[in-house]
Amino acid sequence: MNHTLKALTSIALLVGTAQLAHAHAGFKDSITEGTVATWNAVKITHGCNTNVGGEGNGVPHKDVIAFSAVFPNSATFGDVIMRGSKGGAVVAAVLNTDGTTKTPAVPGFTTGMEDTLTDLSAHLIQAGTTSSGVPLTMGLGLVNTGGTIFANNIPVVNRATGAIRGWQSWSGSSPFNGPALLETSKTSTGADISETGLAPFGIGAFQFKPESCAKTLKIRVAVADWCGKGAASYADPGRVDVWIGSMTTKFNDPATMPNANANPIFWPTITVNRDLLRNPLPGTKAFNPDKGVVVDRSVVGWTTGAKDASGNAVTSAKIACDQTTDYDTVYIEPSNADIDNYLPISPAKYPNGSNGALYWPTPAK
Secondary structure: OOOOOOOOOOOOOOOOOOOHHOOOOEOOOEEEEOOOOEEEEEOOOOOOOOOOOOOOOOOOOEEEOOOEEEEEOOHHHHHHEEEEEOOOEEOOOOEEEOOOOOOOOOOOOOOOOEEEEEEOOOOOOOOOOOOOOOOOOOOOEEEOOOOOOOEEEEEEEOOOOEEEEEEEEEEEOOOOOOOOOOOOOEOOOOOOOOEEEEEEEOOOOEOOOOOOOEEEEEEEEEEEEEOOOHHHHOOOOOOOEEOOOOOOOOOOOOHHHOOOOOEEOOOOOOEEEEEOOOOOOOOOOOEEOOOEEEOOOOOOOOOEEEOOOOOOEOOOOOOOOOOOOOOOOOEEEEHHHHHHHHOOOOOOOOOOOOOOOOOOOOOOO
């Protein structure tokens, strides 16, 4: 695994509606398919804001004091949702009449619910079928030193499988001293600042199957940024910003969900891009710079990379991709039940929880 953290990049989200005027929880880097695991980080881009009247309502942001994330890396198909789009479901770039970009594409936003897929086995080498494998092989590791935003971190683990599904972290003195993500400072004009915090993690590699027409994998992650704790905070609409695609049984207060009334819909999303030089789409060809050869998939019967039982190469009958029938983007996201199970911060004794601190919607013990 490459343990070098890339330099923090500044990303501006250009969004056309007042409701989505602020930046959103996201990820430090996109990923290109390959064979090597990489380091990345969740970006907390602003403090909590009551979302009554839309996120851009002018209410000052509160300091972020706790964080939680849940990834769709369950070994159980019922815990994840898989989707696909056939060109156009993702909010795309708007072009000027001369073909130049007027408004860039917006990562993480979608115009609605995409087609639901049974599995991603036709698109990703790391995916399994419903009868023979896990939904998606995605190793996840945490970085608890060297840049993590809060001092107190606990992994969220599926005890049956041992898989790390996400993590929870918070500021304060229990058990370790740590600062909040400061948002209540002001600029010289009196405007809110927007301090960015990073919660680093490691993630496994992904590879697209040669015969798939998918150019992008979108990994949707449930994220919550808390700005209040204690039972008294449970009625405060600015107590937390919950970044998920739709309300769940527990996370059911639209005042805490910047996405509750949003159109387009937003998910914090890790983007995995296909390497179109080394792994061109069916019907195309490209020059592979590693091997110094042209990979030609514009012909009938090109080699898929798979082998049959005798070890002979398998060839593809797919001549070209069709936007009306083939998926160009595939998605995986945690189920509502998984979000309700793993996203709330437990008040149990550390290292199993936050030593009794209550973060909505966690009930008192």
